[in-house]
Amino acid sequence: MSMFEETPSKSPFRSGYVAIIGQPNVGKSTLLNTLLGQKIAITTRKPQTTRNRILGVYTSSSAQVVFLDTPGIHSPRDRLGQYMVETALKTLEEVDQVLLVVEPKLPDQAEEGIIERLARCTIPCILVVNKTDRLPRDKLLPLLEAYMGMKIFREVVPVSALKGTNVDRLVEILVENMPEGPMYYPEDVVTDRMERFMASELIREAVMEQTGDELPYSIAVDVEEFSERESGAVYIRGIIYVERESQKGIIIGKGGRALKRIGTKARLQIGRMLAATVYLDLRVKRREGWRQDDDSLRGFGYT
Numbered sequence: 047m048s049m050f051e052e053t054p055s056k057s058p059f060r061s062g063y064v065a066i067i068g069q070p071n072v073g074k075s076t077l078l079n080t081l082l083g084q085k086i087a088i089t090t091r092k093p094q095t096t097r098n099r100i101l102g103v104y105t106s107s108s109a110q111v112v113f114l115d116t117p118g119i120h121s122p123r124d125r126l127g128q129y130m131v132e133t134a135l136k137t138l139e140e141v142d143q144v145l146l147v148v149e150p151k152l153p154d155q156a157e158e159g160i161i162e163r164l165a166r167c168t169i170p171c172i173l174v175v176n177k178t179d180r181l182p183r184d185k186l187l188p189l190l191e192a193y194m195g196m197k198i199f200r201e202v203v204p205v206s207a208l209k210g211t212n213v214d215r216l217v218e219i220l221v222e223n224m225p226e227g228p229m230y231y232p233e234d235v236v237t238d239r240m241e242r243f244m245a246s247e248l249i250r251e252a253v254m255e256q257t258g259d260e261l262p263y264s265i266a267v268d269v270e271e272f273s274e275r276e277s278g279a280v281y282i283r284g285i286i287y288v289e290r291e292s293q294k295g296i297i298i299g300k301g302g303r304a305l306k307r308i309g310t311k312a313r314l315q316i317g318r319m320l321a322a323t324v325y326l327d328l329r330v331k332r333r334e335g336w337r338q339d340d341d342s343l344r345g346f347g348y349t
């Protein structure tokens with residue numbers, strides 16, 4: 047018998063699923079990226095950036111936490127919005143813990159609706175007060191106390207997802223509250239999303255960043271071709287769909303300059319993700335009313 051066989055004092059491996067939910071633009075996807083130390087979800091300063099559930103895996107020697115980033119909960123105005131909100135709410139049924147992410151202020155009416163919903167379900171819920179880098183210090187403690195006073199949240203954790211402040215503490219708390227469990231994913235897996243999906247998201251992020259406030263919601267991106275060349279370079283053909291002819295003009299810009307900027311930004315981001323040289327061919331097409339059309343929604347992966 048080897049002397050290394052027994053290690054009775056070793057603490058058990060813990061694991062579980064955690065939903066990240068909240069209103070649009072509170073910093074859920076930024077938090078996911080910071081938790082993982084890697085960009086897997088796109089983030090912009092515009093609300094309703096995330097449209098699908100994004101899975102991200104955090105693995106240490108003693109625990110694995112599977113995070114599910116979700117679209118912001120809002121009052122939907124079209125089929126796409128309905129799909130997004132359903133996606134967020136359904137995620138609550140499949141997890142061991144919930145992170146409700148909020149701006150560093152008291153809840154508004156819509157947020158109170160989300161909190162009431164959480165109060166009714168039995169899953170442990172942790173409140174994350176994000177963007178604390180924007181809050182004067184003396185305002186923080188009363189805010190945390192107000193949220194604790196609701197007696198709904200197991201913990202109230204202030205963080206700055208952008209700066210990374212206190213995010214380690216948040217992971218500690220999550221792991222402490224996890225049940226004993228297996229490794230759900232191999233330790234080197236960070237997401238279940240394919241590179242093709244990530245490429246289409248990085249293109250959408252570049253479009254959202256380069257265009258004005260109304261346009262982002264009319265855009266969908268489809269990667270028609272994603273192929274590796276013998277040289278190791280990757281060729282990607284992406285189609286940016288818009289709803290109206292005028293929007294096509296905005297995206298392409300004078301002499302194609304706007305589209306060129308979008309392409310450069312997206313190509314650099316995708317290249318970084320793949321660690322490869324990327325040839326990106328972007329085209330813009332019009333598909334009227336796609337946000338209300340089930341076939342189109344399915345085609346773009348919003349099902």
Ligand SMILES: Nc1nc2c(ncn2[C@@H]2O[C@H](COP(=O)(O)OP(=O)(O)OP(=O)(O)O)[C@@H](O)[C@H]2O)c(=O)[nH]1
Pocket residue numbers: 068069070071072073074075076077088089090091092093094095096097116117118119176177178179180205206207208209
């Ligand atoms: N100052 C500050 N800004 C932040 C912080 N976290 C996120 N942001 C910014 O808030 C904006 C929204 O961030 P996202 O991560 O896209 O927000 P989200 O909750 O995923 O948004 P949706 O996907 O639209 O629901 C971006 O401009 C972020 O840079 C933070 O801790 N501090």
Ligand SMILES: [Mg+2]
Pocket residue numbers: 074075076087088089095096116117118
């Ligand atoms: Mg998001």
